[in-house]
Amino acid sequence: MLGRWLVRTFVDRPDDTASSHSRAQYGKLEGWVSVAVNLVVFVAKLVPGLVVGSIALIADAFHSLGDVASSAVVIWGFTLAEKPSDREHPFGHGRIESIASLVVALLLVLTAWEFGKASVGRLFHPHPVTAPWWLLILLLATLLAKEWLARFSLAVGRRIASNVILGDFWHHRSDVLATAVVMAALVGSRLGLPWVDGVGGVVVSGFIAWAAYALVRDSVDPLIGEAPSPELLEEMRALALSVPGVEAVHDLIVHRYGGLLVASLHVEVSAKLDIAQGHDIAEAVEARLNERMAGWSVVHVDPVDREHPLWEPIRAFLDAEMARLPGRPTYHDLRIAGGEPCYVIFDLNTNGDPPPTLVPDLAARIRRAFPTVAKVQILLEPRYVY
Ligand SMILES: [Zn+2]
Ligand SMILES: [Zn+2]
Ligand SMILES: [Zn+2]
Structure with missing residues (x-):
């Protein structure tokens, strides 16, 4: 609903998914919407984190701020890819989209690595995490916001068949899964199941690593020179x-x-x-x-x-x-x-x-x-x- 309204408002010709101008409008829309949602999530976690003095929540807030980097690469990539051809690049700059998607993929690899490392640590040293119910509700709200963002990115990425945006989608989806693991861990330790945290984290980071690998492969192919469909x-x-x-x-x-x-x-x-x-x-x-x-x-x-x-x-x-x-x-x-x-x-x-x-x-x-x-x-x- 909201996604359709955004596309109608910010993309001049939504049916045109081939021209570099229209692709850039779609791409930058996804990028800016992602930046906006991540900033809202950042504030929504930072303020209660500061009020109750929770280091974990403050750290998580800054993680959301870091997610802006991936979306910034999307905006950067589409801005450059749209540039008309020049003397040095007579074929235009369309392949910058592939370079941008490689950067997004590498950021995703980094996310998988960091998350996996922390989760393996939790696996060997599980410690019960306790949290008030309002924190669960806050996490659920940010999870839903990110899930909406992930779906919006997926729809845009599929529409213009763009690996950069699909990469950003995977980033949003990985945040949703990571938040789900945190929530499961909170519920788990209330139920006396402290291992939920580590096991869930390892599974999710494996999943993110797999998505990152597929994205690296898909963004490198057009740069190497791929077979026409x-x-x-x-x-x-x-x-x-x-x-x-x-x-x-x-x-x-x-x-x-x-x-x-x-x-x-x-x-x-x-x-x-x-x-x-x-x-x-x-x-x-x-x-x-x-x-x-x-x-x-x-x-x-x-x-x-x-x-x-x-x-x-x-x-x-x-x-x-x-x-x-x-x-x-x-x-x-x-x-x-x-x-x-x-x-x-x-x-x-x-x-x-x-x-x-x-x-x-x-x-x-x-x-x-x-x-x-x-x-x-x-x-x-x-x-x-x-
Ligand atoms: Zn001729
Ligand atoms: Zn021949
Ligand atoms: Zn011939």
């Missing part, structure tokens, strides 16, 4: 195929810089077209992709010439071979040059680690099946080509 590849293929004259699409390469995509691909057109006609088709594919994918694409044109008498038999032979080979490789750009003897040339895409014998074996089988083939040249494509 099958959905994106399918969408690009469909867009290219929707241009009249495009018979097939292959060799897609995609680079992602935050919301910006830079891609290249090959389109197969009839060899009977002249260069100007082929170029027109390539331009049309580029225009369609650039308009839909928010980025830049380069299209390479492959003329398909089926005139050679061996073209159709070799195509059928290769189709059968591909179905037989492990990992179901694909091939394209089949060209047959010369009469008798002739040359067979094509690209092979295995999208994996093919056995070293794959290419020579395949070439030998083609030559055995078609005695007039003098030479087979197979180009094995690298893994980032789809």
Whole structure:
């Protein structure tokens, strides 16, 4: 309810989750709301802590103040990621989002470590903690506030598919779980179960550590260079195929810089077209992709010439071979040059680690099946080509 109102009030175009401006508005909203909630929780714990002179409560209050750091990184990350491109960074600053989410993940690792250390200590030296009931009610109130914040962050993080915000969500959720352990420990020692504190703490810190590990992994992948999603590849293929004259699409390469995509691909057109006609088709594919994918694409044109008498038999032979080979490789750009003897040339895409014998074996089988083939040249494509 409140979350929806916040989004409607502070995000100009809530349906736009791709543009860097809209993402930044979502991200900064989550960051500032988190800062505000944590400051309220800080005061709500500090004031009673000072009044009754409870060191534990005052320390917990300052822990909540420390949580602001994670949300500050979110705000910082989205502010920088939104910056337009400049001379040094022509692809823009979208990948700063990944760096920010790595920082948030490392803060989460730190939280898991500190909490785990304290909990193991409690495990070996359990000491009963006593607290008045009003403290339980206060803790419950802060827990509910943090749980609302966690859910708000999760909704925003999922909406714009942002690892930074999902990291901040995990931070809020870990605080909720930690507070729940404190409450369980307070109730536990009233019931004569002093071990609840340590055991609960170890379980929760293990959980936080696992979330932190997943977040580190997810934020590092885009920086290393990750595989494009099958959905994106399918969408690009469909867009290219929707241009009249495009018979097939292959060799897609995609680079992602935050919301910006830079891609290249090959389109197969009839060899009977002249260069100007082929170029027109390539331009049309580029225009369609650039308009839909928010980025830049380069299209390479492959003329398909089926005139050679061996073209159709070799195509059928290769189709059968591909179905037989492990990992179901694909091939394209089949060209047959010369009469008798002739040359067979094509690209092979295995999208994996093919056995070293794959290419020579395949070439030998083609030559055995078609005695007039003098030479087979197979180009094995690298893994980032789809
Ligand atoms: Zn090609
Ligand atoms: Zn051109
Ligand atoms: Zn190729």
